[in-house]
Amino acid sequence: MKFRKEVKQLRQLENLLSAADLQLLKSTIDDDLELANILIENAVGYFKLPFALTPGITINNKAYPLIPLVVEETSVVAGLCKNIIFAKSHGTFFASQEGHSFIGQIHFPNLQAPEIFEKSILDIKEELIVQANQNPCASMVKRGGGVQDITAMLITRPDTKIMGIVHVLVDTKDAMGANIINQTCEYLKPLIEASIAEKALMCILSNLNTERLTKVEILLEDLDETLAHRIEEASIVAQCDPYRAVTHNKGIMNGMDAVCLATGNDWRSLEAGMHGFAGHNGTYRGLSNWVAKGRQLKGTLVGPINVGIVGGMTGIHPMAAFSLRCLGVENSCELAYVMGAIGLIQNFAALRALVTDGISKGHMRLHLRNLLKQTDATPCEQKKVLISLKQIFSDKQYVTATDAHTILKKLRS
Ligand code: MEV
Numbered sequence: 001m002k003f004r005k006e007v008k009q010l011r012q013l014e015n016l017l018s019a020a021d022l023q024l025l026k027s028t029i030d031d032d033l034e035l036a037n038i039l040i041e042n043a044v045g046y047f048k049l050p051f052a053l054t055p056g057i058t059i060n061n062k063a064y065p066l067i068p069l070v071v072e073e074t075s076v077v078a079g080l081c082k083n084i085i086f087a088k089s090h091g092t093f094f095a096s097q098e099g100h101s102f103i104g105q106i107h108f109p110n111l112q113a114p115e116i117f118e119k120s121i122l123d124i125k126e127e128l129i130v131q132a133n134q135n136p137c138a139s140m141v142k143r144g145g146g147v148q149d150i151t152a153m154l155i156t157r158p159d160t161k162i163m164g165i166v167h168v169l170v171d172t173k174d175a176m177g178a179n180i181i182n183q184t185c186e187y188l189k190p191l192i193e194a195s196i197a198e199k200a201l202m203c204i205l206s207n208l209n210t211e212r213l214t215k216v217e218i219l220l221e222d223l224d225e226t227l228a229h230r231i232e233e234a235s236i237v238a239q240c241d242p243y244r245a246v247t248h249n250k251g252i253m254n255g256m257d258a259v260c261l262a263t264g265n266d267w268r269s270l271e272a273g274m275h276g277f278a279g280h281n282g283t284y285r286g287l288s289n290w291v292a293k294g295r296q297l298k299g300t301l302v303g304p305i306n307v308g309i310v311g312g313m314t315g316i317h318p319m320a321a322f323s324l325r326c327l328g329v330e331n332s333c334e335l336a337y338v339m340g341a342i343g344l345i346q347n348f349a350a351l352r353a354l355v356t357d358g359i360s361k362g363h364m365r366l367h368l369r370n371l372l373k374q375t376d377a378t379p380c381e382q383k384k385v386l387i388s389l390k391q392i393f394s395d396k397q398y399v400t401a402t403d404a405h406t407i408l409k410k411l412r413s
Helices: 002-011 019-027 034-039 076-090 114-134 138-142 178-196 225-240 242-262 267-278 318-327 332-354 359-373 379-396 401-412
Strands: 051-059 062-070 091-098 101-108 146-156 162-171 202-205 213-220 288-293 296-303
Touching (some): 051 091, 076 091, 091 332, 101 178, 114 178, 162 178, 178 202, 225 296, 242 267, 288 332
Antiparallel strands (some): 051 062, 091 213, 101 202, 146 162, 213 296, 288 296
């Protein structure tokens, strides 16, 4: 029955896709499309990405035995593995979380009576919290969460009109909780509109969640003093230059996103939140700071690591559930600690490479393999081409697909 439905879906594509492409699509469906159809609409196949496991890390004296990663980028896992092992012998991780809530927003873009808006919300907030906690958040309250507070603020628009924003602070416990936050805001919106005689435009959670910030620190000891100093300098560059800060943060997200994906969390939300936080003081900055003191180097990363271990895809995707078992995290806070720590080590790995050999050397092994894949060299030819490509890199400090093709051509002639 299920199979027939899938075949029907694929048949509808017959006029648009070649037989070979249809076959390719079909080959991605191992058992059935049930899971895909639970997750999204119009599912006709799966898109595989590599899944890796690295040695674990210890944070606040608790060991997380294996780190699951879903990532496609060459050298991310290698850099992480090498530096997890380095961090184990040279460092200690500490992590903490400040605040427990997520922010839901209700937007009043053009207030009729801005002078009384904040006071009006304050006057009704206790009743709103009771209503929300007895209705949409009732089961969240049973789990120890629910709406914790409601605040209001004013923003002056470019046309000088005044906008009002209501923040509904919801503790979602171990869920990322996007649905419950949105439902709570949608439940409260008409109640507020009726009470204060203002019209709201919309409501939705904010991914810039400054109400729940995760801080991860690593103290590395016994480092080469020059290396420690150069990493601090690289960190200062990322604090001062937004162009560098974005790339610095991309390196952090290489690690964080990989764990985020592996555990079935929403990586777009994580990305939006972390980048928003990097710029929320007016200038976009590096999300991590490295400070050297002789042979010691202290790294700190702070950000809204909005993830969950229940709800969403975490419970229904077998690999997400498997990843959470590998990690051994007991709550969403611990998952945020691990993601932050992996982001920080990935950042250390990138900076360590950048301020010493440069990034290309570490990428070379897989890069050369990728270049070889772009040719039709036989296994025997590949060995010979590889030797020449390595020589070219060592002579010129760069090597391209054209080099691979040229060497192969010469070899054959
Ligand atoms: C590449 O994916 C990530 C890096 O660019 C990060 C960085 O520059 O810090 C290497």
